[in-house]
Amino acid sequence: MKRVQMFLAGAFIAVGSLYAQSSDAEWQEDVAKLKETIQKNPTQATEEAEQLIKGKNKKNVDLLVAIGEVYLQAGKPTEAGEYAALARKADGKSALASLLEGDIAIKQKNAGLASQKYEEAIYFDSHCVNAYLKYADIYKSANVSLAIEKLEQLKTLEPSNTNVDRKLAEIYYFKNDFVKAADAYSHFAMEPTATEEDLAKYAFALFLKHDFQKSLEVANMGLKKNSRHVAFNRLAMYNYTDLKRFDEAIKAADIFFNECDKADYSYLDYMYYGHLLEALKKYGEAAEQYEKAVALDSTKTDLYKNISFAYEEQNEYKKAISAYQKYYSSLEKEQQTPDLQFQMGRLYYGSGTQADSSAITVEERKQALELADSVFKTIAETAPDSYLGNFWRARTNSALDPETTQGLAKPFYEAVASMLEGKNDSRYNSALVECYSYLGYYYLVVNKLPESKKYWSKILAIDPANATAKRALDGIK
Secondary structure: OHHHHHHHHHHHHHHHHHHHHHHHHHHHHHHHHHHHHHHHOHHHHHHHHHHHOOHHHHHOHHHHHHHHHHHHHOOOHHHHHHHHHHHHHHOOOOHHHHHHHHHHHHHOOOHHHHHHHHHHHHHHOOOOHHHHHHHHHHHHHHOHHHHHHHHHHHHHHOOOOHHHHHHHHHHHHHOOOHHHHHHHHHOOOOOOOOOHHHHHHHHHHHHHOOOHHHHHHHHHHHHHHOOOOHHHHHHHHHHHHHOOOHHHHHHHHHHHHHOOOOOOOOHHHHHHHHHHHHHOOOHHHHHHHHHHHHHHOOOOOOHHHHHHHHHHHOOOHHHHHHHHHHHHHOOOHHHOOHHHHHHHHHHHHHHHHOOOHHHOOHHHHHHHHHHHHHHHHHHHHHOOOOOHHHHHHHHHHHHHOOOOOOOOOHHHHHHHHHHHHHHOOHHHHHHHHHHHHHHHHHHHHOOOHHHHHHHHHHHHHHOOOOHHHHHHHHHHO
């Protein structure tokens, strides 16, 4: 008889368990329907909710919290609060009730109360994962260290929980710690359960920590899943460019700009495309992409240097000068250093000495050289210990006096020669040869042969095989 009673008791428990599961499934389905009813007919929703919590369900904390969450999601925190209070009354140490109270506080923009409630939920249940994650969300901007500390506590308790790694990755990414972000992503982003967004962020974190090869591998893995995904194609272009695999980069760029779904281009996209085209010596196209980049973000004035360079490589000096002026004028006064002024002088000099006579008039050529001379004069005055200001003044004045009849460059070449001779350094031999060549030729033109001979001889002392100097000396004899 005792065995029969035990059997019946066991059967009763089993049936009771199945009944409870069935009951849970039923109210979960009813709560899901309630979500729609709240929006369509609030009064009916209230009645249905009250029916759900009658009888034995009055103290069903899971059900009470679930209804509260539905009201909160519907934008009704007051009603949600009522169910949170019922859940708290049913079980004063319910982590779920504390979690709901914290969510309500967030909705009411009370971060202090919310963090307190999430702490409370963790106190009641040390494995309440959502409490840790939501607590970290509150502090990820205000106190990153506190957010990370809380997540590390959870990770100790649940080392295999990928939600912890995901949140850590998000926070490290947010604080620009891409080394740690990439490490956190590595724990879950390659798993079958990972989303495309997880994989894309992992690839981007790797890219931002300059691990271009690994970033490319991850991006290509993403492309196998979705060949038109904008982030993966973007990163393919970026990484191939940084790895100097330009042929593959240009193919990736073509797909990125012409075949991707829902592409929203940034200044960085056009900047990278510009770098790529510049590397391929497609300077006109590169300048066009840099222009697009600046148009999207006017603060990126450094790109005017790239634009200027691209136009200079095409001998389009007017455009090169215009772009460089925009760059230079965007700088604070103390940033306008002699080396940057020097580049402006070089552009004016290039414009004034360009071979294409159809691109510039005689008057424009002269004006460009005079502007160059003005810049190099300023450099010579502000950096008197450098020979470059006078050296380029010499070249500029030589271009203004192509027949060398006026000797415009003479005082500047003399000044440079005097400075460099005193250095007694072979690194300056090339510059000295240029100085001596001009001075030797100038004295030849004005028929002062002993002086001319002296300078040609100085060249041979530096470079015994110099053919020009040998011919000049042979002619003077």
